[in-house]
Amino acid sequence: MSRDVARAAAQWLALLESGAATEGDHAALQHWRDSHPHHEQTWQKAQTLRQRFSDLPQALAMASLDRPQPGRRAVLKRALGLAALVPTAWLISRQLPVEAWRADLHTATGERKRLPLSDGASLQLNTATAVDVDLAQRRISLVDGELALNVPGRITMTVHTRYGEVSVSQAEICVRQLADGCRVSVLKGVVQVHDLNGRLATLQQGQQAALKASGLGGWAPFDVSQLGWRDGVLTAQNQPLGDFLRELERYRPGVLRWDPRLEALRVTGSFRLDDTDRILSLLSSTLGFEVQARTRYWITLT
Template structure:
């Protein structure tokens, strides 16, 4: 069963009504997880929350903590962004007279100095480009840490998350220039992983790959880890899935507009338990 998804009050209390220290709260969370680690990042967030409240007061602290807990949209790379989106937010922008880019939630880009909008760097997240060349912008170029993609026409998508860089071509070939290795051409209806193990090309279904534009996450013969990765930018809190649960094979259609329902769906279909913990953390554990 899914526990009550409502967030607790800011002041956690013990059985005698006294407020618990942050270390006591952490011990309680560890016990709830059955000895599983919450991870260093989450623990730092908890301690930062306490420091903010002590230094700024409850009202100011709560405002700052909300930003700290949102995760991907406040990564260090995001601080350099010219345009960024937050959880559940998409944004479309013009790159030229006819070309556009659509940023998925928790994405960040920065434009090249003096290069206009037709050349930019994807710092984090996902961008879908509809390239329609004109005299002023004959191509669109997207740079990432793993390499650069250039398109004269056609639609393509670039994803940069969790140490992976994936490039997907729709209806025209792309010029891909990896940071390591020779330039290559990615055929239409194919995707390539530039990280972490080098180029790996495969055929794709463009409709499935871009289903997020319609508020859906469609996974075919994937894993629960991939499902959680797809849901995370749309969830206000932080999702934590254990390695064992992440390896469970998964297929399905999940709503990105109603992530609470999607999390319940995981528990109904797969052998996992979903628990809602303090500070907006949701844990997904494999059933024994």
């Protein structure tokens, strides 16, 4: 996802700006830039922003060096610190939908919420999720992230996405926003899916399909354990470690990087999402890799 690439570029930029980057960090950054053309394009944008915003603090500093007032120097120091953060914040915000900042309900990275609705219905929000809720219209708009909606009664609630709507009555579903669409999973009951072209399709219990701008794709069965986040659990069944780590990243603030040679290792088990550090520790002891923690928010697996 372009948002994830932008976030990674911003984090690399923040590390370089901090002055704490080592030779190993510079080598790792170069490897990241070389690993995909989009990485390098995003990094060049970050560098352009860095230069653009660095010009103003330098001019401010030159104009203020001969002014000895302690108060003015303190203000200038704070201004320089804020200016250094602007490119990073701007780069990330450019990749996040503006609507997510304005949505009715949010969860932070790693946070999950369960909310009772009217008439016995309930809503759950997964990590880094934003939704708008209109109870009068019985309508929930998924702005970003992932939700689970359970409507046990005969009322009908609608989940609105960028790619269409899902009508839910006496059913339970999960909807996850993806890079180019969303994934609709039916845990219980039958739901109606309306795509952007006005076409109507039906999904039944145990079925999962991708809803995109072109319409609803073909359905496939799915393992309900894939949606274990509703109970605070991340489950893997002989899953490649790379895929597992990419899913785990969603629940961890900061940077998580790993040696590409770890990608093909296999993972089986159920892990509590409340402590992602413990998950990494368990995996390292089982699979034999090393967890290197630069900070709580900068982890490398080797």
